[in-house]
Amino acid sequence: MILEKKNREALAAQAHIWNQIINFINSMSLKCAIQLGIPDIIHSHGRPMTLSDLVDALPINNNNAKAQDCVYRLMRILIHAGFFIQEDEGYLLTPTSRLLLKDEPMSMIPLLQLQLDPIMMNPWHYLSKWLQNGDSSTPFVTAHGKPLYEYAEKEPKFSGLFNEAMASDSQLVASVMTEHCKGVFEGLKSLMDVGGGNGTLAKAFADAFPQINFTVFDLPHVIEECDEGIKNLTYVGGDMFKSNDDHYFWKTKKSTRLDKTLL
Numbered sequence: 001m002i003l004e005k006k007n008r009e010a011l012a013a014q015a016h017i018w019n020q021i022i023n024f025i026n027s028m029s030l031k032c033a034i035q036l037g038i039p040d041i042i043h044s045h046g047r048p049m050t051l052s053d054l055v056d057a058l059p060i061n062n063n064n065a066k067a068q069d070c071v072y073r074l075m076r077i078l079i080h081a082g083f084f085i086q087e088d089e090g091y092l093l094t095p096t097s098r099l100l101l102k103d104e105p106m107s108m109i110p111l112l113q114l115q116l117d118p119i120m121m122n123p124w125h126y127l128s129k130w131l132q133n134g135d136s137s138t139p140f141v142t143a144h145g146k147p148l149y150e151y152a153e154k155e156p157k158f159s160g161l162f163n164e165a166m167a168s169d170s171q172l173v174a175s176v177m178t179e180h181c182k183g184v185f186e187g188l189k190s191l192m193d194v195g196g197g198n199g200t201l202a203k204a205f206a207d208a209f210p211q212i213n214f215t216v217f218d219l220p221h222v223i224e225e226c227d228e229g230i231k232n233l234t235y236v237g238g239d240m241f242k243s244n245d246d247h248y249f250w251k252t253k254k255s256t257r258l259d260k261t262l263l
């Protein structure tokens with residue numbers, strides 16, 4: 001059967017819309033795989049893992065006759081998305097899923113947990129409402145009634161999740177910069193990381209460049225959770241947008257003009 005151009009285009013357009021509508025299945029399947037510890041289970045198996053071995057090892061109700069079928073489908077999605085490969089003998093990790101192992105120093109699990117948490121996903125449901133409101137806040141405010149960092153201040157669990165996620169994302173940058181961008185630090189005596197979170201980046205730099213004094217400046221509730229311990233690294237809590245002559249940040253960087261959009 002030869003389809004007319006008009007029909008071919010309509011079918012392709014329909015398939016495209018389907019793909020866009022169900023795009024979230026990839027990220028939700030990945031979240032499920034991390035919650036069940038699939039990358040770690042396959043990694044500890046030490047060789048390609050069959051579907052039935054995987055189902056047996058998973059912390060799920062595998063008495064359910066559908067479990068094997070569901071895990072098979074979950075793995076098909078994740079293989080298609082590049083997280084695993086399947087050989088005759090079973091499933092194996094890819095370089096991407098290696099970055100999702102719990103003990104991998106550059107593990108991206110915390111970032112995934114933050115970005116796919118309902119607290120961070122809810123604002124997306126309010127995007128059009130926020131645009132309709134026309135206010136200058138963010139969709140996060142429309143969804144939760146307060147800005148992200150105020151919310152984090154009141155919710156220590158979320159704050160911990162946020163700071164861990166930021167830190168996990170900094171690990172790779174820290175290692176590349178300390179190894180390949182040494183020239184950037186030449187001649188510096190001091191350096192301040194404004195909005196430096198729990199200091200992961202500054203700690204890596206302070207270790208690599210002991211001749212430079214580093215300061216991490218962040219909101220007081222973030223700094224309270226940081227432990228000192230490195231000689232050439234200091235933590236200072238404050239609000240960079242509150243101009244105050246006595247304020248450490250403004251004393252140090254009076255001429256710095258900061259724009260909230262940078263955050």
Ligand SMILES: C[S@@+](CC[C@H](N)C(=O)[O-])C[C@H]1O[C@@H](n2cnc3c(N)ncnc32)[C@H](O)[C@@H]1O
Pocket residue numbers: 149166167170194195196197198200201217218219222238239240241263
């Ligand atoms: C996107 S995070 C980046 C964290 C860190 N630089 C990193 O890359 O891992 C932004 C940081 O800015 C901090 N922050 C937000 N508003 C701030 C303010 N008014 N004064 C100081 N720090 C602020 C937050 O607490 C958060 O740690």
